Amino acid sequence: MNIVLLGSGNVATHLGRAFKLAGQSIVQVWSRDIEHAKELADTLASEAISDLDDIDRSADFYIISVKDDAIRDLASKLKIGDKLVVHTSGSTGLEALEGVSSHTGVFYPLQTFSKNGAVDFRQVPIAIEASNPEDVALIRAIADRLSERVTELSSAQRKALHVAAVFACNFANHLFAIAQELLETENLDFDLIRPLIAETAQKIQLNDPETMQTGPALREDMEIINSHLEMLDDKPELQELYKKLSQSIVNLHQQSRG
């Protein structure tokens, strides 16, 4: 299968590598910035292009993997006739590709990709979508080459999944960064808390997070909560977050009991 990859960011990079590992051919890498295109194309033994007119119209599969807010703009300039074109966004509807081709779909790998660092793509859930069943079957066949965890989701479902991932991954990672900041104010190493974070994520692999909740907010231990808020007096933003998250824990707990 011949693939054209539009984009050169983290998702494009990991998808490119995974397709290449699976024995597929990335014939072209397009990026607005030719240097970015070259950097990725070199690792994929692929041609780098930055002009949309240079796109090879004879490939089998076109993957648009650019920033979410650039998809519509790129799509408006792209005509691929009747070839299969997908985007890789969690929160962008299928309709964003309208007019690009008569066969469009979504190919959303749900993982947190950093530029470096290997990913076992076999375990990465891929959410797929297309308007007609033939395209769904085609996209599924392609996704199956990369991952054992391919699921067809509607645009609404994929969007809910993306928002859930923002909370569980992006926001959780930010809480880890806040923890590091707090430790540093007392000259403590982040290593002290790494095992705790590993265990917290491990516990919910087999259990529901709500049943695994612990801490002062769940116990409504106001003495501790107030002493923590006092400690955060000179960090009003973190103090506010502490309050909101504690209140949210109390509310969820009351809701599930009530």
Next chain:
Amino acid sequence: MNIVLLGSGNVATHLGRAFKLAGQSIVQVWSRDIEHAKELADTLASEAISDLDDIDRSADFYIISVKDDAIRDLASKLKIGDKLVVHTSGSTGLEALEGVSSHTGVFYPLQTFSKNGAVDFRQVPIAIEASNPEDVALIRAIADRLSERVTELSSAQRKALHVAAVFACNFANHLFAIAQELLETENLDFDLIRPLIAETAQKIQLNDPETMQTGPALREDMEIINSHLEMLDDKPELQELYKKLSQSIVNLHQQSRG
């Protein structure tokens, strides 16, 4: 070594088990509720008591592992003469044990304990503290029997560590629970997101969380952020959390660049 354990909650349970595995003797388990004391004492081949007058004064080590807001009250009723007495709280100062004994300290295992579920105590960081160096040495010798990761911390450092743990563990787990709630509104299984959570925690075992940050807030992708906020229109509490956490990501990022 003979140990008296005051408390019967998660921390007391896991400490009792760990000390027993390490070949120490838990001679008594005290709880205000004799049934709770019995339940734990049975698993430790120990005597259950609920009257503080029944405490064996001839033991070597007394561990107060009750709710943080009950420590001072319990301490005010307890006189152990010159034996070594510790509490296990992250956010309670050493002075809470004043008057209980002439040898007091803190023995704070930093882990998220659920009642069931085994913990490899060798890897659990234990933060210790005492006023005089002899007591620090004694407590360290005891902690070393359980864990490879024993650190002496001041009360201020331990408190910062506890607040950091609340963010990185309690609050992060709550975000996982929110993610599950969001998935359920679209009839999606939490399994879809479990690999992502595992990877998010894995990535920061070798990297700093700030450098691992991804997502729409970091990119300041307002189109996606606004579409997510719109999706949360009927969940004002989550909408508010989404805003605050996104803003906090932007601020931290600007701060580290500026």
